[in-house]
Amino acid sequence: MTETVARRGFVAAMKPYLRPRPAAAFLLGISSGFPLTLLLGTMTFWLAKVGIDKKTIGFAVGLTTPYTLKFLWAPLIDRVRLPILTGWFGQRRAWLFVVQALLFASVWMLGASQPELHIGTFAFWAIVTAFLSATQDIVIDAYRIEILPDDELAHGTAANQFGYRTGNFIAGVGTIAVASSEGLGLGWALGYGLTSLCVLPGALAALWIGRGLHDQVVQRGGRGWFNDTVVSPFREFFRRRGALLILMFVLVYKLGDAMGQGMLNPMIVELGFSDKEFLAINKVVGLWGLLIGTAIGAPFLAWLGMGRALFVSGVLMMLSNATFAILAAKGHSPTWLFIAVATEQVTSGIGLTVFATYLSGLANVAYTATQFALLTSFAVVGRTWLSTPSGYVAEAFGWVGFWIVTMIVALPGLVLLWVLWKRGFVVDTARQEVSEEPEVAAAEASQPG
Template identity: 25%
Template sequence: MDNQPDHKTHTVKSWKQTFHTWTHPRVITMLFFGFSAGVPILLIFSSLSLWLREAGVSRSAVTFFSWAALGYAFKFIWAPLVDSLPLPGLTRLLGRRRSWLLLAQMAVIGSICLMALTDPAASGNNLVKMALAAVMLGFSSATQDIVIDAYRIECAEEELQALLASTYIAGYRIGMLVAGAGALYLASWFGTSREVYSYTAWKYSYFAMAAVMLIGVATTLLIEEPEKKVSAENYTASHYLRFLLLFISSAAVFVALFFLSGSTVASLENSAHTTFPEYSRLLSFAVEAGRLFFAIAGGLAAAYLLVLLKIADRKMVRHTYIAPIVDFFKRYEMQTALLLLSLIAFYRVSDIVLGVISNVFYQDMGFSKPVIASVIKTFGLLMTLAGGFIGGMMTLRYGVTKILFLGALLSSLTNLLFMGLAAAGNDVAFLTLVIAADNLSAGIATTAFVAFLSSLTNISFTAMQYAIFSSLMILLPKLIGGYSGTMVSAWGYERFFLLTTLMGVPVLGLIWLADRKLH
C-alpha cells in the first residue's frame, strides 16, 4: 500500500494550545460561512410551509415544493463544475473558490427576493412562480454548500479540520434558527397570522432574510483565497462552453425523464397497491428507485452521446467526472477504499434512523408543543453546539480516529436512553436528560466525522469527492429510516430503539479496521 496517503500519528496538544486554536482566522471564518449556509434551507421548508398554509394553499399543492430539495440530493452531479469551470472575470478577480461563493450567494439572495415578490394566494400562475423560485433557492444554496465544503478543506491543514467543522456546524444551526424562528417572528410582528393572512408581512420577512445573507457575502469579500495550489488542465473558453452545454443538456434530460414519468409511476404504484397490498411500501420504494435510475440513465446516455458527437471534449469529461473516483481508489487501493466507503455509508445509521421517527415518538409520549419547542428544539440546539465545540477540541487534542470511535459509541449508547423514556412515558426531566445526552453525542460524532471525510479528499478534486462522501453518508440511513414507522408498528418503540443501538455496533468494527488500514 505504498500509494496510500500518509496518515501520520497524531501529536497530542496541550489544552492551552487547543483553546488558543479557536482564535485562528479560518476557524472564525467558518462560523460566518456556516451561518450563510444555514439560512436558506428553512426558507424552503418549514417557514415556507407555514407561509403557504396561511395563504390558503392546499396540502397537496404544498408537496409540489418538495422539488426544491433535489438540489441538495444531487449536488454531487454538478460539483465537478465548481472544481473545473472558471467564472469569466470573477475567477481572475477573486480566485476559484471565492468567485463561485459570491455567485452562489448572490443567486441565493436573488431567489429569496423572487419568493418575497410572489404572493402564493394571488390568482394566476403565482404558485408555479413560487415553486420555481424555491427550486432556484435549493439549487443555489446547494452550490454554496459545495463551495464552502471545498474552501474549508483547502484553507487549513488537516489537524484544524475538526475545529473548522465545529464552528461551521455552530454557524449553520444559528442560521437555521434565524431563518426558522426569526423569520416567523418577523412575519408575525409585521402583522400576519393564520386567521388574518398578510402577504406584505411575509414579503418583508423574506426580504429581511435576504439582507441577512449579506453576512456571507461580506465574509467572502473579506477573506483570502486558499493558498494551496491544485493541478489544473489548460482548456480554452470553447472547451468550457461545450462542457457546460453537456452538463445542461444532461441535466435537462434527467429532469424531463424524472418528472414526465410521474404519471406512469403513480399508475404503477396504484396497480401494485391493489394487487399486492401487503407489499405496498416495498413496491412503492422499488418503483420510485426505478424511476430515479431511469432518469439518471437517460442523463448519462445524453452525456455519452454528446461526447461521441465531439460536442464535449472526452479528456475534459474524463478528468472532471471519472478522475476523482479513480483517484480515490488509486490512493487507497480497492480493499481499503471499499472499507472506507462502507464506513461513510453506515457511520450515521444509528442516529438518523432514530431521528426520522423522533418527532412522532415525542407526540406519542404525550409531550406538549411548548415542551417540544423548549426542551427538544431550543435546549437540544444548545447541546448540539456544545457537543460540536467539545468534539472539535477533543479531535484536535487526541486525533480524528479516537473521537470518531467515541462519537459512534456514544451515538449508539444514547439510543438506549430512548428505551428508558419509552418505558417512563411523559417525564419532562427524563426527556431533558435524553436530549442532553443525545445531542451532545451527535455534536461530537458529526464534528469528528466531517473532519474524517475532509482528510479523505484529494486537494485536486475537493468539491467532487466531498460531495460524493456527503451524499453517501445519508443515503443508506435515509432509506432505512423510511421504514422506521413500519418497524415501530410491528415491534413497538422499545424494541425499535434497541435495534437502532445494535445498528451502531458494526460501525465500531469498521472504524477499528479503517484505523489499522490507514496507519
C-alpha cells in the first residue's frame, strides 16, 4: 500500500511536465541553449583543430560580455513594437521570430567564415552571434515566464532547463560529430548550419502556445517613451523593500558552485584521469545527474516552499563540494570521481531549478524582459568575474584546501538568504503583479516574489 501511494505521488509530481506550457518551455530551452555552447565549447575545439594559437582562442571568453550586459537593451524588448509583426503575433513572439531569423543567418555565416584564413571575419560573426544569442535569451526568458501559470511555473522552469541542456548537447556533441573528420566529416560550415536549425523548436513552441501575458497587460505612460521604456522597469524593482539585498543574494548565491566548476576540469587532468574516463564520467554521468536533479527540482520546490527550497538546495550544493575534496585527497579514483560528479550534478540541477524559478517570480509581468535580464546578468557576473580568483586559490591551498574554500565561499549566500527570509522578502507567491499604471505598480510593490 505504501509503495503504491509513493508511486502515485511520484507520478502526480511528474505529470505537470507533460502539460502543453511546460512542454513548450522545453522547446524554448533548446533554442536558448545551443548558441552559447557553439560559441564557447564547440568553437574553441574547432579553432584548436585548425591550428589557431591559444592566445587568439582566449578571446572567446569575451563573448560572454553580451550576456552580462543584456539588461541594457532589454527595455527595448519590453516596449518597442515591431511594425506589422507585433500586431500579428504580439510583442514577445514578434521579437522572437525576428531575432531567431537573424541568429539563424549569423550562425550560418560563422560556420562558413574559415577562421584559419579569415580570423577577422570569423571574430565579427562570433560577436554578432553572441549579441543575438543574448537577445534571444531576453525574449525567451520573458516569454517563458509569461506563458506559465503560477501552478506550472516550477515545472515549466525545470522543463526549460531540460531543453537548455538538450540544446547544449546538440551544439556540442552533435555539431562536432557532423563537422569533425573523426565523425561524419561534413565540415564546420555544414555542422554549424545544421545546428542553427535549433531555432525552430522555440519558434514552433511560440506558434503553438500563442501570446504571452505581457500582451494582456495595459501599460500607460505619463512621462514619455524613455521613462516608460528605461526608467520604469528599474524604478519599479528598486522601490521594492529589500531590492538591494535581493541583488546581493543573486550575485553570491551560487558563487561557491561557480568557483568549483571553473577548476573541476583542471583538477581532473592533474589527477591523471584519461580522456575516456573524463568523457564517460564527467560528461555522461554529469549530464544524467543534472537532468535527474532538474527533474526533481520542481517537486522539491512544491514540497518545501520557496524559502526552504532555496536554503536546502544551497546547503546541498555546498556539501557536494566536500565530495571533490575527498576525491582530491584520494587522487586517481574513478569510484570517487563518479560519486563526486553524480552528487554535484544532481544537487546543482535541483538548485538551478529552484533558483531560476525564484528569479522568474521576481519579474513584474509589465517589465519581464528587463527585470529578468537584470537579475540573470547579476547571476552571470557572480559566476564569471567573482569566481575568477579560483585558480589562485587552488594554487595557494592545493586541491583539498581549494574545495574547502569553495564551501566557505558559499556561506555568505546562505546568510543573505536567511536575512531575506527573516525580513519577509522570500515568499511562496509565484510572481509580481502589476496595476494599469506603472507608477501605481511601483508604489504598491512591496514584496519581491
